[in-house]
Amino acid sequence: MSEQPMTAPRRAAGTLVAVSAAILVTVILLAIGSPNPARALTSFFLGPFSNRFFFGNMIDTFGLLILVGLGVCAAFRAGVFNLGGEGQVYIAALTTAVVALSMPTAPAPIGILAATGAAVLVAALLAGLSGLFRWAWGTDELITSFLISAALVPTVNFLIVGPLRNPDSNLMTTVRVAEQFRFLRLLPPSTLNVSVGAAVLLAVLAHGFLFSTLRGYELRMTGLNREFARYGGVAVGAYTVLPMAVSGGFHGLAGAFFVLGTHHAAIEGFTAGLGWNGIAVALIGRNHPLLIIPAALVFAYLEAGSRVAGLQTEFTFELAAIIQAVIFFLITAEIVLPKLRRAHRERSAP
Amino acid sequence: MMFNGVEIMTPILLAALGGLFAEMAGVLNIALEGLILIGAFTGILVAAATGSLAVGMVAAAVAGGVLAGLLAWVTSRLKANIFIAGLAVNLLAAGMIPFLSTWMFGTKGVLRFPDLPRMPRLLVGVHTGLPLLDDLLFGHSVTVYLAWLTAVIAAVLLYRTPFGLRLRATGARAESAVVSGVNAVRYRSIAIVVSGVAAGLAGSTISLRLGVYLPNISAGRGWIALVAIYLGYRTPLGIVIAALLFGLTDSLAGAAQGFLNIPGTILLGLPYAITVIAMIFYSALRSTKPRRRRRRIDAHF
Numbered sequence: 001m002s003e004q005p006m007t008a009p010r011r012a013a014g015t016l017v018a019v020s021a022a023i024l025v026t027v028i029l030l031a032i033g034s035p036n037p038a039r040a041l042t043s044f045f046l047g048p049f050s051n052r053f054f055f056g057n058m059i060d061t062f063g064l065l066i067l068v069g070l071g072v073c074a075a076f077r078a079g080v081f082n083l084g085g086e087g088q089v090y091i092a093a094l095t096t097a098v099v100a101l102s103m104p105t106a107p108a109p110i111g112i113l114a115a116t117g118a119a120v121l122v123a124a125l126l127a128g129l130s131g132l133f134r135w136a137w138g139t140d141e142l143i144t145s146f147l148i149s150a151a152l153v154p155t156v157n158f159l160i161v162g163p164l165r166n167p168d169s170n171l172m173t174t175v176r177v178a179e180q181f182r183f184l185r186l187l188p189p190s191t192l193n194v195s196v197g198a199a200v201l202l203a204v205l206a207h208g209f210l211f212s213t214l215r216g217y218e219l220r221m222t223g224l225n226r227e228f229a230r231y232g233g234v235a236v237g238a239y240t241v242l243p244m245a246v247s248g249g250f251h252g253l254a255g256a257f258f259v260l261g262t263h264h265a266a267i268e269g270f271t272a273g274l275g276w277n278g279i280a281v282a283l284i285g286r287n288h289p290l291l292i293i294p295a296a297l298v299f300a301y302l303e304a305g306s307r308v309a310g311l312q313t314e315f316t317f318e319l320a321a322i323i324q325a326v327i328f329f330l331i332t333a334e335i336v337l338p339k340l341r342r343a344h345r346e347r348s349a350p
Numbered sequence: 351m352m353f354n355g356v357e358i359m360t361p362i363l364l365a366a367l368g369g370l371f372a373e374m375a376g377v378l379n380i381a382l383e384g385l386i387l388i389g390a391f392t393g394i395l396v397a398a399a400t401g402s403l404a405v406g407m408v409a410a411a412v413a414g415g416v417l418a419g420l421l422a423w424v425t426s427r428l429k430a431n432i433f434i435a436g437l438a439v440n441l442l443a444a445g446m447i448p449f450l451s452t453w454m455f456g457t458k459g460v461l462r463f464p465d466l467p468r469m470p471r472l473l474v475g476v477h478t479g480l481p482l483l484d485d486l487l488f489g490h491s492v493t494v495y496l497a498w499l500t501a502v503i504a505a506v507l508l509y510r511t512p513f514g515l516r517l518r519a520t521g522a523r524a525e526s527a528v529v530s531g532v533n534a535v536r537y538r539s540i541a542i543v544v545s546g547v548a549a550g551l552a553g554s555t556i557s558l559r560l561g562v563y564l565p566n567i568s569a570g571r572g573w574i575a576l577v578a579i580y581l582g583y584r585t586p587l588g589i590v591i592a593a594l595l596f597g598l599t600d601s602l603a604g605a606a607q608g609f610l611n612i613p614g615t616i617l618l619g620l621p622y623a624i625t626v627i628a629m630i631f632y633s634a635l636r637s638t639k640p641r642r643r644r645r646r647i648d649a650h651f
Contacts, residue, residue, distance in 0.1 A: 029449060150573070329435055
């Protein structure tokens with residue numbers, strides 16, 4: 001983190017280095033760890049495009065990543081941290097399934113609205129709570145959001161594996177939601193569905209809000225300099241609680257779409273990693289709603305590649321976590337490529 | 351219960367004492383969780399390979415220190431955001447350990463090392479006549495006494511040496527420290543490495559006491575340690591008490607599981623729940639005092 005905001009080319013260079021390093025590390029690990037390196041590498045790079053199934057799933061993930069990315073961005077932009085995305089997505093997904101299952105005969109619009117609304121509300125409350133503690137007592141929202149979410153994940157696991165489990169399935173899953181609530185599939189047999197359009201639309205709307213409205217301006221100002229914003233008459237307290245709630249709301253929406261669009265049921269641990277991915281996407285997209293769209297695409301590709309590589313070789317491991325780790329290490333670093341450094345110096349010379 | 355509580359508190363205490371150095375230097379090190387995990391894995395692997403618990407613990411401390419050194423390097427030299435880079439350490443541990451485990455042992459599940467020496471116990475059979483005091487003080491694993499010794503060393507280092515003074519100055523007001531000729535960046539980096547060494551050591555005490563490595567063996571202790579720093583009012587003695595309280599609650603919860611009939615799955619979330627509730631209460635009680643300095647988060651990172 002620098003005293004001065006980084007210049008655009010330096011930021012672009014940092015992003016490029018981080019993403020390239022992540023790909024490089026992936027290639028090295030696949031090469032040394034896999035019994036068949038050539039096959040693993042081919043599946044990693046080309047797998048996502050090899051058939052409709054893998055390709056459609058990748059685009060489906062892309063939509064979900066936009067939503068979680070926007071969620072993280074909402075908090076970051078206001079200068080607060082939401083580290084509870086993992087749990088918020090998961091709890092929202094369970095909420096969606098429970099509400100949808102409780103009204104199996106309801107007409108589609110009502111059921112979908114109720115399930116999605118409940119999911120967004122629950123996740124927004126969870127994250128908003130951390131914002132509230134922050135505002136009232138100065139409790140570090142970074143730690144509380146993580147802890148609240150981590151405390152609740154085991155309970156969700158218990159509910160899915162225990163009372164809500166579908167006895168007819170071998171998987172640890174709830175019963176599938178009623179037919180009329182499921183989103184239209186676009187590229188069967190993949191899970192790609194119409195919700196990806198909603199995600200892209202929301203990114204555009206978020207951009208409009210952030211850069212073309214007074215509230216968006218106040219939010220950005222609060223994030224850049226809280227004291228200055230307070231001096232300028234911004235109700236900074238509201239921009240502590242509300243961005244956290246909005247952040248949770250986006251995560252909740254991702255959880256709802258994950259159930260109604262992707263899986264049609266809540267499965268144990270099925271959202272794992274989505275929350276961390278949201279942070280990675282927001283950082284690659286430099287907390288810019290429109291840049292989050294390509295960032296989500298890049299990350300969806302990496303994620304899809306590692307999933308295909310895992311499926312097609314016997315060697316499976318948490319490649320996604322390692323990709324995230326490498327990106328997190330470098331994405332906020334001020335990396336100046338040698339060539340750029342020269343250009344930079346020339347430009348700053350009088 | 352007291353006896354178990356003291357054993358359970360040890361890794362939390364060690365990690366929190368290390369984290370205190372970082373905190374004092376003005377760094378909230380959220381990577382403790384991952385550093386503990388790395389320590390637990392490295393410690394038991396090296397101990398099994400060499401047949402020596404001590405060598406395993408040293409290796410764990412080195413592993414934690416090296417990884418924390420990497421964290422210090424990207425944050426000081428490359429000016430990376432400490433929270434994002436800290437998350438990277440946690441994710442690296444979560445990703446690399448299953449990879450290495452699969453690579454070396456063909457499984458990412460439980461690793462058993464039956465030939466591992468047992469952790470020696472000290473002062474076994476010493477009595478004072480007060481059972482509670484006996485359970486608190488005597489018959490524990492060597493690591494328990496090591497952790498207590500570390501608390502004393504930490505107190506001396508932080509409050510009775512020029513090093514400690516400069517470290518605390520860095521955290522209290524980095525600008526003034528720099529003006530007084532203190533290399534704030536170096537002190538901050540040293541503090542991060544110290545917290546890594548302590549967290550690595552903490553991790554090894556978990557796995558070496560059990561004699562097995564389980565996936566996610568740290569089970570949130572890094573986060574609990576972070577909160578223990580606040581609850582202990584950022585002093586070594588306070589941290590000892592806070593860690594003991596967490597240890598007792600944990601051992602109490604283990605006992606409660608039996609007669610309260612709570613499903614074990616839900617209880618996995620209990621350490622986090624207790625920690626966050628404790629943290630919220632603490633800040634609510636403290637909120638009349640001046641707020642903690644605000645972290646600077648640059649929305650343009």
